[in-house]
Amino acid sequence: MAIPVKIFDVISKYERDVLDQYNRYLEYVESDTARLQRLHENNRLNPVEVLEIERPWWKFWAKTERIELEPKPLSESQYQKLLRERRHIQKLQFACEGVLETDLPHLAFIRDFAYRVMRTDWNERHFFLYRPVIEWNGATVELSHLIIGPTHLYIIEWLEGDRSIYHISKEKTWVHQPLKGENTRVVNPLIALTRTEELIRQILPDYAGVLQKVVIATNGYFDNVPTIRSTQYIGRNEYTEWMKQVNGRAPIVKAQQIRDVATVLEVTAKLPFRQFMDQ
Template identity: 90%
Template sequence: MAIPVKVFDVISKYERDVLDQYNRYLEYVDSDTARLQRLHENNRLSPVEVLEIDRPWWKFWAKTERIELEPKPLSESQYQKMLRERRHIQKLQFACEGVLEADLPHLAFTRDFAYRMMRSEWNERHFFLYRPVIEWSGASVELSHIIVGPTHLYVVEWLEGDRSIYHISKEKTWIHQPLKGENTRVVNPLIALTRTEELVRQILPNYAGVLHKVVVATDGYFDNVPNVRSTHYVGRNEYTEWLKQVNGRAPIVKAQQIRDVAILLEVTGKMPFRQFMDQ
């Protein structure tokens, strides 16, 4: 699961010191995982089941009898699901300083398709900025998603649609042809990608890795794909193999990768989490 380091312009703990906070996160995960594993092995993660036996109506003086039953142990799949959910909130607590577990149901971005895909399908050697807002030339600019790997940096726009066809054009909108229903129009994702690429290259003028602009439709298809292009179009037929290559390029976290993330965070907006929630 990739690591979020910035969500919109919410203040992130990583802005203090990316390497230090990343090491703190890893140390916390290691100790927390070891503790939970011990509890799991001793069947102490499942709640105790209580059976209440009501007194007969004629024994009006008697109390209701409560019997504690041995809890059912979590299956391995249940345990792994619990770990994933726990890691998610822990990661968010670093990316959004001040977020509480109770806030999770109110965070709409956690249910966004792009967020869920980046969080769940890219490995943990990738850091991602979800729709980061940067302060540039006196203005606040919202960018495309940025994913920083050890040797590759991706600026990504996600298109959601089950077996939809997206007709590529140079216009401000593309035709979205769903499997069922009427055609609609979606904003041309290349507009945001081009703006993001230009700004990233200015923020990281000496970036030594490979920068990819990518439009992803995990369950869709692209029509009119240009023969010569600077943008990657990843559709339903290409997605699995492409993602395998992406994760294969990221076996370890590198020092320069950490430095690049730190430079990107320097120019992002700084809004307290509670203020963000009150908007």
Template identity: 25%
Template sequence: MAQLIKLQDYISRYEQDMFRYPSQFIRMKKDSFHRLREQWESEKEMPILSEPEQEEKQSLFQKIFNRKKEFNVWEEEEHRELPLPVDEHELKQLFLNQVFSFQLKWASSTLQEVSYFDQVYETDNLLKYFLQRFPDTYLLLYQPIFKMKQAVIEGDIIIVTPTDIMCVSVLDGASGTTYQPVDERKWQTIDEGQVHTVVNPLIGLKRMEKMISSILQYHELEFPIKKVVLARNQRILNQTPAYQTEYVDLLNYEEWFDAIRKTGYPIKYQQLKVSEALLEHTQKTFVKRPIWKEEEDHIL
């Protein structure tokens, strides 16, 4: 799973210590799934209980998801009954969904502060796609808001990998839509014979690239930046991408995605330095957690 280090303008754990949380997340995720799988395998072999017995004795598998101290990862999870997964694939998906919820919390709160969270992100399939299918060593900024010389700049999708920064623009046309680059300002979409004009996605990508370059220059950092136009289920015709730009469409998506999944690089120091620099220039909107506010008021 990629790590969500910034979501819009929410306060993030990673902003507190960029050099601590990435490795902590990977360790917690690995240990937690190992423990969960062991418990799942153990309970698969247990005899089927009658309904009264099931009501009387909650399985340890349920407790892992319903009690923070059992899992030592999930915070403030509500109590709910979960059916025992039928196979390891289902178990992994259940686990990934739990980690997704956990990541949203890390990306919108710290121990002392919390941001007002828009629940639309809980069902954001694009966000889930990047978090659940990309490697643990990929650090994601999703729709971040930057502050540059008093100007507010909205970003799109930025992924800091161990080797470079990817600025990604996702084309959201219907499956089978064809995109045709026209000029520097516009592209055309062709869907079931209907032709429409859309803004050239490279405009936003170039804006993000320029902004990131200025941040890196300010911090005296060097790191490659590349732009990706992603159309997983569509076609892009007449592909003549500019330098450090890649068009990924229906024809080459699997090859591109497999290369990412096979990435074996660990998290690198320069990657963390770059991520820290980017986070320093993002906007943060938050309030103190009530419990901390009460303690502060009592002390004062």
């Protein structure tokens, strides 16, 4: 599960010191996992079940009897699900300083397809910035999604159509041909990718890794793919194998990767979380 380090323009703990906060996160996860494992082994993760036996109406003097039942142990799949849910909120608490678990139902972005896929499909040696907003030349600019790995920096736009066909063109919009229904048009994702690439090359002028623009349609297909191209188009047929390659070349977090994340965070806009929630 990739690690979010920036959501829009919300203040992130990582902006203080990426390496220090990353190490704090790892230590927190290690201690929390050990604690939960002990509770799981002792069947303490589920609350005690209380059975109340009502007194007969005619025994008005009798008290309602309460019997505490041994809680049902969590199955291994339930336990793993609990861990994943805890990791999610713990990661968000670093990416969005001030977020509480009670805020989750009100955060629209956690239900966004792109957020969910980046969080779950990339491994934990990747850091991602969800639509980061930067301050550049006196203006604020929202970028495409960024995923910073040990050797690659991915600039990504997502297309969500289920078994849709996207007809690539140089126009400002592409034809979106759904499996059912009439064709529609979507904004050409190359516009945002190109703008983001230009800015990232200025923010990281000495970046030594591979800077890769990617348009991803995990459940769709692309038509008219250019023979010569600087952008990758990853559709339904390519996604699984491509993700294996992506995660396969990211076995460890590297020092330069941490420095690159820190450099990008230096130019991001910084809005307090509660102010973000009030917008």
